[in-house]
Amino acid sequence: MIKSRHLRLLLGVPAVALIFVFMILPITNMVEMSFRVPGAVDPFGDDYTLMHYARVFGDGFYWNVLVRSLLTAAGVAILCLIVSFPIAWHLSKASGMKAALLYALIASPLMTGVLVRNFGWMIVTALNGPLNESLIALGIISQPLRLLFTQTLVILALVHVFVPFMVLPINNALRNIPDNLVEASVSMGASRYRVFRDIILPLSFPGIQPGLILVYVLAVAAYVTPALLGGQMVTYMPTLIIAELTGTFRWPLGSALAIMLSLSTILVVGVFTALTWRLMERARA
Amino acid sequence: MSGTATMFAHQRPVGLGFAVLIALLYVFLLVPLVTIVGASFTAGLLIEFPPRGFSLQWYREFFARRDLVDGLLLSLRIGAITAVVTTVVATMAALCGQVLSGRKSGWFQLGMTLPLLVPELLTAVGLLFFLFKIGLGKTVLGLQMGHILMSFPYAYVSITAALRQVPASLDEASASLGATQWQTFRMVILPLIMPGVVMGAIFAFINSFDLYTISLLLKPLGGNTLPLALFDFLTYEFKPTAAAAATISIVLSVIGVALVQKLVGLQRAF
Numbered sequence: 001m002i003k004s005r006h007l008r009l010l011l012g013v014p015a016v017a018l019i020f021v022f023m024i025l026p027i028t029n030m031v032e033m034s035f036r037v038p039g040a041v042d043p044f045g046d047d048y049t050l051m052h053y054a055r056v057f058g059d060g061f062y063w064n065v066l067v068r069s070l071l072t073a074a075g076v077a078i079l080c081l082i083v084s085f086p087i088a089w090h091l092s093k094a095s096g097m098k099a100a101l102l103y104a105l106i107a108s109p110l111m112t113g114v115l116v117r118n119f120g121w122m123i124v125t126a127l128n129g130p131l132n133e134s135l136i137a138l139g140i141i142s143q144p145l146r147l148l149f150t151q152t153l154v155i156l157a158l159v160h161v162f163v164p165f166m167v168l169p170i171n172n173a174l175r176n177i178p179d180n181l182v183e184a185s186v187s188m189g190a191s192r193y194r195v196f197r198d199i200i201l202p203l204s205f206p207g208i209q210p211g212l213i214l215v216y217v218l219a220v221a222a223y224v225t226p227a228l229l230g231g232q233m234v235t236y237m238p239t240l241i242i243a244e245l246t247g248t249f250r251w252p253l254g255s256a257l258a259i260m261l262s263l264s265t266i267l268v269v270g271v272f273t274a275l276t277w278r279l280m281e282r283a284r285a
Numbered sequence: 286m287s288g289t290a291t292m293f294a295h296q297r298p299v300g301l302g303f304a305v306l307i308a309l310l311y312v313f314l315l316v317p318l319v320t321i322v323g324a325s326f327t328a329g330l331l332i333e334f335p336p337r338g339f340s341l342q343w344y345r346e347f348f349a350r351r352d353l354v355d356g357l358l359l360s361l362r363i364g365a366i367t368a369v370v371t372t373v374v375a376t377m378a379a380l381c382g383q384v385l386s387g388r389k390s391g392w393f394q395l396g397m398t399l400p401l402l403v404p405e406l407l408t409a410v411g412l413l414f415f416l417f418k419i420g421l422g423k424t425v426l427g428l429q430m431g432h433i434l435m436s437f438p439y440a441y442v443s444i445t446a447a448l449r450q451v452p453a454s455l456d457e458a459s460a461s462l463g464a465t466q467w468q469t470f471r472m473v474i475l476p477l478i479m480p481g482v483v484m485g486a487i488f489a490f491i492n493s494f495d496l497y498t499i500s501l502l503l504k505p506l507g508g509n510t511l512p513l514a515l516f517d518f519l520t521y522e523f524k525p526t527a528a529a530a531a532t533i534s535i536v537l538s539v540i541g542v543a544l545v546q547k548l549v550g551l552q553r554a555f
Contacts, residue, residue: 016396086307109314111538111542113496117318120320120531126332130316258410
């Protein structure tokens with residue numbers, strides 16, 4: 001029995017090696033890279049320096065881009081929650097074939113590449129595209145909206161990309177709320193608003209919190225959407241980092257920027273988790 | 286179910302409003318995909334929706350384009366290798382994770398899903414430097430390793446979930462009847478977890494097929510995957526050929542979703 005257990009543990013070696021060699025080592029390596037001096041010919045030199053951090057933290061330009069990235073991601077996460085909650089609610093009440101169909105509907109976009117979905121928005125929001133045509137037909141606007149290469153479209157497309165990540169955890173949390181709890185409060189005369197505010201919202205928080213964190217972290221580091229739909233006018237951290245790495249080949253500076261982005265993301269998530277600790281505890285009780 | 290029914294039953298107008306809201310949100314989810322598919326069949330010369338007439342000319346144009354077809358072939362090849370390698374490694378890892386308990390099991394799970402939890406951008410940047418250092422920079426093999434890493438958690442999560450459904454008593458029964466570990470796995474466990482393994486392979490393939498950022502940083506010289514080729518095409522040409530290319534990848538995803546639905550049901554998949 002002891003022998004078979006050891007054998008089983010050995011089976012994990014390739015996977016651990018994969019994660020360690022191709023993920024942990026490279027990310028550690030990136031931290032080291034951020035302290036390298038710039039190279040004359042190669043993308044980096046042999047000596048170590050703090051100059052990239054001094055530059056990144058000392059330059060207002062980088063702070064501006066960082067703050068824009070963090071705020072945009074926060075906006076995306078909140079909008080995503082607003083869009084996802086009704087969908088999750090609807091999904092959590094479905095069963096059988098209907099539920100299967102709805103899962104497929106929500107998961108299909110998840111299984112389609114981000115680039116493809118972003119491209120779809122380019123067609124939808126074109127000057128003579130379906131969105132402008134229908135808004136004009138409905139009399140809501142008279143001039144077509146110019147959305148392509150604006151921050152608005154980047155946010156819209158990011159919300160669209162991340163909705164499934166928010167719907168699924170909230171759906172799980174909603175499914176865990178006992179129906180009789182809602183019934184009991186309705187029968188005792190609670191209004192629909194009170195039931196939502198005092199029962200459903202707090203009890204679904206165990207789905208809302210991880211959903212918000214996941215979407216925030218993914219949105220902060222999203223590259224494709226701002227690169228395709230943001231155009232040249234608006235810079236975000238990921239587009240800046242990739243430009244440093246593939247355009248100007250300043251690898252140490254790019255690494256320092258990536259680390260600055262990661263640290264500030266961890267900080268935001270940490271503060272958010274601490275602030276919402278009480279809400280999570282309440283839902284568990 | 287009944288809770289909602291009572292909540293909305295005596296306030297019909299709100300129920301109707303909610304139904305309209307839900308319908309609009311589903312439209313929001315599907316509209317970009319529907320427009321792409323529609324635009325790919327246009328008989329006109331521009332990317333537009335609704336399309337002008339019906340024609341397959343842009344699919345012909347797609348298959349006549351060397352850069353796009355090469356991208357498709359490279360993506361299919363990398364995706365297939367990724368699916369095979371990740372499912373084998375993930376099945377082994379899932380069997381290992383099964384014998385761990387308590388805190389160790391938690392750490393193992395976390396480690397195995399790390400590529401999902403850390404933003405792709407960071408992994409991509411780290412791998413760019415690392416592959417360069419070990420001599421795999423700008424090679425197909427390096428790109429392949431990046432795809433295997435990024436898709437591994439999908440296979441691992443699917444297979445672990447399937448393995449959890451197998452009662453431990455089967456293992457013991459088979460052993461007490463004299464089967465070796467390998468025989469037990471081959472003849473008892475594997476058939477039972479097969480749907481989960483296939484689902485893992487499908488998810489790994491689709492994830493690999495859709496990866497962008499990591500491919501951008503690790504791409505070999507002159508070798509574009511389909512998403513990379515499509516991005517370049519959109520930047521410089523913006524013709525309905527792009528809609529045809531995108532439709533091909535949407536069709537692949539739909540086939541994947543349908544297979545998963547048939548095998549295990551999406552409800553269990555998520």
